[in-house]
Every structure is written in structure tokens, then in C-alpha cells.
Amino acid sequence: MPARSDARLPCPGVRFEPGFARRVEALAARLALARERREGGGVPSRLGGGAEFVGYRPYSPGDDLRSLDWDLWARSRRPWVRVARREAGERWLIVLDASASMGVGPPGKLQRAAEVAAGIAALALKTGAEARVAAPAALTGPREIAIARRSSLVDLLTFLESLRAEGASSAWPGRRAMAHVSRVFLIGDLRDRTPEEALGLRSPGRELCLIQLLAPIEIAPPGEGAVEWWDPERGARFALEIDARSRAAYEVELAAELERWRSLCARRGVPYGCFSSALGFEEILQRSVV
Amino acid sequence: MIGAAALFPLEWARPYALLALALPLAVLLGSRLFERPFEIATGTLDLWRRARAAQAPPSRRARTRIPPAVWILVLALTLGALALAGPRPPSPEAWRALHVLVDRTPSMELALGKGTRRDRALAMARAWIERTEPDASVEWAESAAPLGPGDDREDALWVTDRAPFPPPRHAGFVASGGPSVPGPVAIDGTARYDWDGERLVEVPGGAPVRRVEVSGTLPAPLAGVLDAWARARGVEIAGRGEGRSALVVHAVDPGLQSVPVRTIEAGRDGWTATGTVAGVARSSDPGGPLETWLADLDGRAVVTSGPGRIDSRWASMEDAQGDPAAFAVSWARLFDAAVLPPPGVIELAERLAAGEEASAPPRAAEPAASESRSLAAWLALASLAGAVVALILSNPRSRGS
Numbered sequence: 001m002p003a004r005s006d007a008r009l010p011c012p013g014v015r016f017e018p019g020f021a022r023r024v025e026a027l028a029a030r031l032a033l034a035r036e037r038r039e040g041g042g043v044p045s046r047l048g049g050g051a052e053f054v055g056y057r058p059y060s061p062g063d064d065l066r067s068l069d070w071d072l073w074a075r076s077r078r079p080w081v082r083v084a085r086r087e088a089g090e091r092w093l094i095v096l097d098a099s100a101s102m103g104v105g106p107p108g109k110l111q112r113a114a115e116v117a118a119g120i121a122a123l124a125l126k127t128g129a130e131a132r133v134a135a136p137a138a139l140t141g142p143r144e145i146a147i148a149r150r151s152s153l154v155d156l157l158t159f160l161e162s163l164r165a166e167g168a169s170s171a172w173p174g175r176r177a178m179a180h181v182s183r184v185f186l187i188g189d190l191r192d193r194t195p196e197e198a199l200g201l202r203s204p205g206r207e208l209c210l211i212q213l214l215a216p217i218e219i220a221p222p223g224e225g226a227v228e229w230w231d232p233e234r235g236a237r238f239a240l241e242i243d244a245r246s247r248a249a250y251e252v253e254l255a256a257e258l259e260r261w262r263s264l265c266a267r268r269g270v271p272y273g274c275f276s277s278a279l280g281f282e283e284i285l286q287r288s289v290v
Numbered sequence: 291m292i293g294a295a296a297l298f299p300l301e302w303a304r305p306y307a308l309l310a311l312a313l314p315l316a317v318l319l320g321s322r323l324f325e326r327p328f329e330i331a332t333g334t335l336d337l338w339r340r341a342r343a344a345q346a347p348p349s350r351r352a353r354t355r356i357p358p359a360v361w362i363l364v365l366a367l368t369l370g371a372l373a374l375a376g377p378r379p380p381s382p383e384a385w386r387a388l389h390v391l392v393d394r395t396p397s398m399e400l401a402l403g404k405g406t407r408r409d410r411a412l413a414m415a416r417a418w419i420e421r422t423e424p425d426a427s428v429e430w431a432e433s434a435a436p437l438g439p440g441d442d443r444e445d446a447l448w449v450t451d452r453a454p455f456p457p458p459r460h461a462g463f464v465a466s467g468g469p470s471v472p473g474p475v476a477i478d479g480t481a482r483y484d485w486d487g488e489r490l491v492e493v494p495g496g497a498p499v500r501r502v503e504v505s506g507t508l509p510a511p512l513a514g515v516l517d518a519w520a521r522a523r524g525v526e527i528a529g530r531g532e533g534r535s536a537l538v539v540h541a542v543d544p545g546l547q548s549v550p551v552r553t554i555e556a557g558r559d560g561w562t563a564t565g566t567v568a569g570v571a572r573s574s575d576p577g578g579p580l581e582t583w584l585a586d587l588d589g590r591a592v593v594t595s596g597p598g599r600i601d602s603r604w605a606s607m608e609d610a611q612g613d614p615a616a617f618a619v620s621w622a623r624l625f626d627a628a629v630l631p632p633p634g635v636i637e638l639a640e641r642l643a644a645g646e647e648a649s650a651p652p653r654a655a656e657p658a659a660s661e662s663r664s665l666a667a668w669l670a671l672a673s674l675a676g677a678v679v680a681l682i683l684s685n686p687r688s689r690g691s
Contacts, residue, residue, distance in 0.1 A: 009331055049380045101333030109333070191333045225357060227328050231335040238335055240342060249341035254334065 009100065009232055011108025012165045016115070016157055024115075024155070027282050028122035031289060035127075056080040064269045066204070075134030087159050090129040090182045094120050095172060096163070097188025098135040100232035104189075104215045107277045113187045113213050114160040115281035116288070121147045121156055123289065131185075134173055135163055168233045169193075172201065187211045189218075192233070195264040202270060210265060211288050212258075212274040219254070219276050222245050303376030310371035314364040321360040366676025370646050373669035387427050388652075390415055391441050391461075393450035394432045397640035400451075400471040405645065407451035410466035414649060418464060419481035422651065434518045434578065434597060445650055453648035462652035470643040474635040479524045485638050498632040501528045502625075506541030509565060509607035515621045522622075525629070537598055537629040537680070542568045542605045551605050554586040557612070559620035565607035572601045583624055598630040 059068060059079035067081040094117045102110035117133055124131035125147060132155060134144040145159040146152070169192035178184070184201050190212045202208035221242060228239045240246060258274050265272035275284045291550070302308065332338070392398075398408040419428060433441065437448045438497065441461060448454065448463035457463070472487040474496075482496030502525050506514060520527050542549075549568040557563055571591040574580055580594035580601060594601045610617040 104331050105334050152632075189333045191336075215333070217330060218332055224331070225328060227330055229330055229332045229335050229338050231333070232331050233333075236335060238338055240338060244340075246341060249344050250334075250338055253337045253341045253344075257337065 002152075009142030009165055011105035011111060012100075013108075013162050014105040014114040015110050015161050016118075016161060020115070020118075021153055021157060023282075024118050024122045025126075025150075027119055027285060028126040031119075031123050032126040034286075035289070041137075056082060061266070078164060090127075091180050092120070092124045092129050092183045093173065093178065093181045093186065094131060094132040094133045094187065096133060096135045096160075096184045097169065097186075097190075097192075098163045099169040099188075099192065100166050101169075101189055101191055102213075103232060103276055104218065106215070108165070109165065109189055109277045110165045110211045111217055112275075112277040112279075112281055112284070113211075114163065115211075116187055116211060116284050117185070118153070118156060118160060119285045120187075120289065121279055125150055125153065132181075133159065134177070136172060138158060165232070171256060178203075178206065179204055183207045183209065185209045185211065187213065189213055190261065195261050199264060199268050199270060202268065208270045209288065210261070210270060210272040211284065212261065212272070213284075214274065214276050216276050216278045221250055299377065303378055305375060307375040308371065309526060311368060312652075313371065314367035317360065317367060318356070318364050319628050321356050346358075357683070359680045362676050362683065363680035366673045366680060368673075369669045369676060370673035373666045373673060376668070377665050379665075387429060387445060388419065388423060389443065389446045390419075390428055390430050391431045391437055391446055391448050392430065393437055393448065393669065394434045395436055395640065396636040397451055397644065400468065400636065400641065402451075402466060402468040407466040407468045408449075409577045410468070410647075411449045411464055414464040414466065414647065415447060416448070418462075418649060418651075427612055447652060452644040457650060460653045462650050464649040465647065466644065467647040468644040471641050473635075473641060475638040475641060477524075477632060477635055479522070482635070485641055490638075497524060498634075499532070500525045500536035500629065500632055502526070502539065502629070503528055503535040504539045504541060506537065506543040508541045508602065509604045511563070511607050511609055511617070512541075512604060512621065515618050517623065518618065519622045519625045523626075523629070524662065535598070537600065537625065540572075540599065540601045542603060544605070554592065556584055556586045557610070558584055559623075561610040561612045561614075561620060562617035563607050563610040563617075565606045567603040568605045569603055571603045575599065575601075586599045593624070595624060595628045598628065600624065600628050 056069060056072060057080065058083050064081075069080050069082050072080045094116050096113055098110060102108070102113060105111070110205060121131045121133055130149040132144060133147065136143055145156055147156050172186075178201070182205065186198055186201065186208065188211075190198060190210065198210055199208065224241075224243050226239070226241050228237055230237045261272055261274070271282070271288065273288050275287070294451070339651045362555065390413065392408070394408075398411070399406050401407075402410050416422050419426065437458075438452060439458075441448065442458040444460040446458075446461035448458065448461055450463060451466045451468055453465040453467075454463060460569040466667045470487060472485050474493075475485045475490065477497035480495050480497050482493040482498075484493055484496075500523070502516070502520055503543045504513075504516070504527060507513075516527065519525075528535070551568050553564065553566050555562060567586070571582070571594040572580055573582070573591065573594060577599060578596055580596040580599070582591040582593075582595035583595050583600075585591050592603050
């Protein structure tokens, strides 16, 4: 079935409010400081360790086994992991899902994802990393932009504002695009991938962070009544009489899926968070990357 | 079978407006025919499918359920149609029999336009009945006496010329009004007194001759008083059937021996007389009720009177005891009260202007009209509120998309 036009999508585009760039930069400064404090205090940030060794801390489930100090474990009979602060010169890749399903809302998932992506890019600049923002699903315009200095932030916002939620999900960046990338941020509703596929982006020397965004209507369905759901990517339709039973069954299915993502990511030590697009991007970033 | 009227005890001011009930019906049918589920984009359609697969399929009834907003709209339209039709409580049963009391006092016969005040007042009454209570059964009655508190009933409509003041508490009225009408207002012996609109003018010898008819034979004392009174008033005493009489005195016919005669003693106004009476005086006749003027010690009527007539049962009477003048004055007052005025002679108070036309419905009708307006207003208000609620519920934002 052909995909529907995004004209019927509630929130197909991205529009930043005036002053958004300043808000993002201020947030990035706060996040960078918070991360430094946590790492300096021996508490790992959700993004894991960096390269500059700063000390040890007790192992906790989900930690990367590569950071285990085996010698210290043998001596102390207790697992310890090395804590390091990140170094300048890292390469971050921020992958933004701009497929049609991201136009669901309000608030639009693509809008919130773009704001989060801008925040992560600003954080990269603040920490001296080099960042690239890619939107592989974009049907028109550039699909990627590199951020290397502060002035690039304006170009990034322009790039993000050019995105529209349209089309089906495309393949993720290939091996070449991933070369020399030390951190990958995957931002989207993650509805077209399995956790295993997403976790495949992680490799030795490359950290992965998953930020899943769902619209409020996807988290808490509307009240009772006849509804025809339609999938903006595939055009599929599904008529349903929503009542308490069907709503409860949906919530069970959603909870099971989110738990699967959470448990698999936790097992692999991959930061993962599922957020409502109704949540502000500052809070999402606080809970994702600090 | 229970009647619809018992289930829905209302009457309608504009029953044709009930046709508007077809509108909510059409909305209801249309919503069932063209019902489309609310469309919402989602990225979790597969989850809904899985959730549905875990459940029993919904019933067809659930699939075609009409949204609450449509129900509320249908209800609002129904209430609006009912309000448009003007519901009102049914008229009380007593109201169905409307008593129309027509004032027959002399002023009603005064000229007004091409007819009389009575003609005009009757036309107003008929128009009112036709307009407001076309289905009511109407009982017409006439009142020679001025209408007063004794006639003040919720189911009564007074037909008169002068708007009553104070107005009746319960009865309605229609008053013809009318300008003053100069003319004869009194007679005294042979003189007539006319009112020219400003003052009274004596017309010597202008009094029309009135006649008193005596049927039967009055006892001598009474016949003497009647003769004296007739001379003083310029009235002729005539036999039966000699034209229109201003007063008819029914006396005992001595030829009738079948009626038992009894001896009594009776009196009033300072005199007492003994004699024989035949039977009991009538309390009413075709001309209307008669009031007892004199009764014996047992309370049986001996003399009764009404406008234009007197019924006396005295068969014989001895000379009255006491002051003879009191006896004469007492009977003369009875004759004065009973004798009819000559045609065309109407009291000055009656000839005065009766004001403008006026009318007021019976008080029993007013609360019904008020309730009718109140009920229609409440229905209209409920209809409006329902429409607003339906509008709010039909807003997509209120459904969370």
C-alpha cells in the first residue's frame, strides 16, 4: 500500500523557537559540567568512560566489561572499573530518524528529536568533540551535516529545520560512515528496528546511546470510541473500537516491547531511554547523557 | 392502552413545529449511515494489531456505536424542536366550561357605534374565546344585577361595559367602554329629568305613562296603598293583557278554592297585620329569582318580589296594627323597588362614560401561560447547552489527536 502524504500528519516539520540556539548552548554547558563532575567523582556518565584515566569505581551491572581492571579485581577480590574523562578529538555521530512516523504528535516526535540532536551536538562542541548529524531517511535536501565549531550550530539548526517527517525508514549509516566514530546517538521512535539491530551499531571503541521518543497518544491512547489508526510510513490502516480492554491490552504490548529494549540495552551496557515527546528536550538530555 | 395524553400530558402552542423532530432523526440516521471512525496517525500500529489479536473481536454493535457527541446533538435538536412547538400544561378541566356572565344593567343598552355597548362587549368576548379557548364549552348567563364578588370565579368571564375597579381577583372580563350618552335619567310623577351631558334638565309632563297590572284580588288595605302609590307616581293600574307593565302584582285569585287558606300574623317596618294567606309565595318565576319580602312566623314566604313583579299570598287582611303611615310607606317602598323604570330612562351613573375598551383573562389562565413560556425557555436553554457540549465533544482536540 502506498505511503500517505505527510500533509495529514499532525506534526511533520521542525521549527525552532527564537532563542533556541542560546538555550541549547546554555544547556550544553551545564551538561558538560555535570558530566565532568560525575566522572571526576568516580561516577560514570551515561555515555560511559572516555580515554583519560581518572580513577576506579566499583563495578555495577551494565558496565562495559572492557573497562574492568582485572588486576585490581584479582587483588581486591572485588570488580572495579576504570573511570576516564573524555578527550578532545572524539567523533560523535547523531543519527536522527526522520521517517514519516516521526510526524506523529502533538508534540511532534521529529520536533523533539531535532531539539535533542541539537543539544547533543552542542554538547559535543562543548567537550571538543567533532559531531555529525545524519538523517538517513530524509527524502529531500542534505542527509548529513558536520559540526566542528560553534558557528556550525546555526547551520545545524537550519539543517534540522529543513527536515520533514516523510517516507519509510532507511538503512542506517554504513560501515564507512561509522569509521572513526567513537559515539553513536540513535534518536527516533525505534519502531522500525529491533533492539538487536540497533545494538549492532555498537562495536569495540564505539559507544552507543539510544533515545526513543514516542508521542503521548502512543504512550497513553485516547478515550473510548471508534478509531482508525493509520501508519504514516506504510499507509496501513486498522479500525478499532477503543475501550478499556483494548487500551489495557495495548499498554501491555507497549510495556513488553519497551522492557525488551531496556533489558537488552542494560545487558549490553548501552544507555537507553524512552521518553514522551511531551517532555522538554532539556529534561530528555539531562536523563540521557549526564 | 394508556393514552398518549396521559404519558405526555402537554399541549402545544405550535404543533406544526413538531415536524422539526425529523431533524434529529435525520442526524441520527445519517450518523449511522456515514459513521467513520476517528482517524489517528500512529507509529505503533503493529502494537494495536497485536493487542487486538489477544482479544475477542469486537461486536458489530460496538463497531457502529454512535459517538456521544452525536447523541447529545440529537438530544439538543429534539429539545429545540419541542421548545419551538411551545409546550404548555393542559388547561384544567374546569376551565373547559367557561362561564360567560353578561351584564344586563341598563348601561349595556346605551348606544356605542352602530350598536350598543352590549353588542360590542359580546363581540369582544366571542373574539377572545375564539382566540384563546376555541375548544372550551361556553355557558352563557345574564345578570341583571351589577357583576360583583359573588360572580368572581376562575372559570368566569365578565362581559360588561365598564372595566371593573378593583378588577376581579379570579374572573376575567371584557369591557366595551364607551362615551357618555346623554338622555333621560329619572322621572318624578309626570316630570322627566334629562341629562344633557353637563346638567339635568326637567321636562314637565315628559314622563312616560307606566302601568301596573294586578292579577287576582288584593286585600282592601293593600289595594288602597297601591292606589295611593300609583297616583303619587303617575302610574296607571290596568287589567291583565293591556300592554307592557312596569309592575305586575300577582295576588290571590278568590275563585280558586283548591288552595288551602291559613290564618297568619305577619309584619315588618313597624306594622303587623293578621289575615289569611293562600299557599306560599313563589321563590322564583320565569323572570328569575324572587326575594322574600314578608314571611309568617313559621318562615313561610307571604310576599316575594323581583324586578317588575310582586307575588302576594294575602287572601284577606285586617287593618294593620300600629302606625298606618308606616304600613303605607313600607309597601310603597316595595312597589318603588319592584317597578321597572320606563324604557329609555337610565340612571345618570349609568350614562356616564365607561372609559376605553379593556380586557383581562381569567386568572386561572395566566399561570398556564407563564408555565408555558417558562417550559419553552428551559427547553431552549437545555437545547443550547446540549449543542455546545456536542460541539466540544466533537472537537478532535478533545479526543486527544
